[in-house]
Amino acid sequence: MPKSGYDNTLSAMRTLLAVAAVMSVALTAAPQPPGKPTVTRTPTQIDVDGKRIEVFTLTNAAGVEVTAMTYGAIILSWKTPDRTGKSTDIVLGFEDPARYLKGDSPYFGAIVGRYGNRIGGARFVLDGKPYALAANDGPNHLHGGKRGFDKVIWDGEPVKDSRGVSVAFTRTSPDGEEGYPGALTMRVTYTLTPKNELIVDYLATTDKPTVVNLTQHSYFNLAGDGDILGHELRINADRYTPVDKTLIPTGELAPVEGTPFDFRKPMRIGARVASEHPQMQFGRGYDHNWVLARAGAGLSVAAELYEPSSGRSLQVSTTEPGLQFYSGNFLDGTLTGKGNRVYKHRNGLCLETQHFPDSPNKASFPTTVLRPGEKYRTQTVFVTGVR
Ligand code: GAL
Secondary structure (H helix, E strand, O other), X not given: OOOOHHHHHHHHHHHHHHHHHHHHHHHHHXXXXXXXXEEEEEEEEEEEOOEEEEEEEEEOOOOOEEEEEOEXXXXXXXXXXXXXXXXXEOEOXXXXXXXXXXXXXXXXXXXXXXXXXXXXXXXXEEOOEEEEOOOOEOEEEEOOOOOOHHHOEOEEEEEEEOOEEEEEEEEEEOOOHHHOOOOEEEEEXXXXXXXXXXXXXXXXXXXXXXXXXXXXXXXXXXXXXXXOOOOEEEEOEEEEEOEOOOOOEOOOOEEOOOOOOOOOOOEEHHHOOOOOOHHHHHHOOOEEEEEEOOOOOOOEEEEEEEOOOOOEEEEEEEOOOEEEEEOOOOOOOOEEOHHHOEEOOOOOEEEEEEOOOOHHHOOOOOOOEEOOOOOEEEEEEEEEEEO
């Protein structure tokens, strides 16, 4: 059939868009006038499963720079100015992308999945069928198993986005990977906006019923160094999900009132981290899921973090129902990261937006089941600033 004028115009437009996309990548690799938002793409010399690891750098006019790579969709660095304008990297990790292949990173900067956090007893039943997963955290399954999404290579591509500069990471997790049913096709996009937001958009579809819970596992330190005990944190939640001694939720939604979990007003993290509260013993500090207070669906503020010495702030908003606040309790000085810094106890903290841990085994929790024909679509927005 001859092509209509409409088809021809469409195909000409597609060609133009493709050329423009390639040009913008090529052009931005050259020195830019100060203040111009850029996205650069740099191949490394490292191959994983026959694919080269690539590194993408997003910058905006306000001097924020975020670097991420195709291995694990890991955020390698996130540089932001302090209140005097001095730029520092506010996330923990390694300088050399190859260092992550050693397999001992505690999920620094990664996209965690297919199920972020724990599934009790490393098993679940879906539509009457039992599924067995790797028990990689005592009796439980943690962060997607032995080789979760943090330890595989994704495809990366700069994308045009009216909101800012963007990189999209895509991957299909095969049916049966780490014991999960269904091939899961994913797209995770990092977009840096002129307003210093880093927008993380998650999209996934499946060809069989499955469970999904994706999160971003950056370890923040708004001072750039030292421990995070002086950081002030507010969490927009009246309730949290208490856990047993293996960190699996009991199913209860307990009030934060009168406990060290009450962050409804900004509190220094160090103020109650050594509390005798039994829940704090289980977590060896904060390692819990908060039930976010929200007025309906959509994006709502989950947490606000502030570091008085640097003046840096971080606001986290999300469409997710929960937030895991992990105070870096398992960091023990055995890992040396960027700038030869030894990562000691509580030198970084994670604010992981998510569905509640062990939801596949808790009928009363919001569901994490994804079925063919449905779209898994969540969004989390991190905004950095100074006060
Ligand atoms: C957190 C989790 C912690 C720990 C950490 C990685 O997301 O809540 O219990 O597993 O990841 O070391």
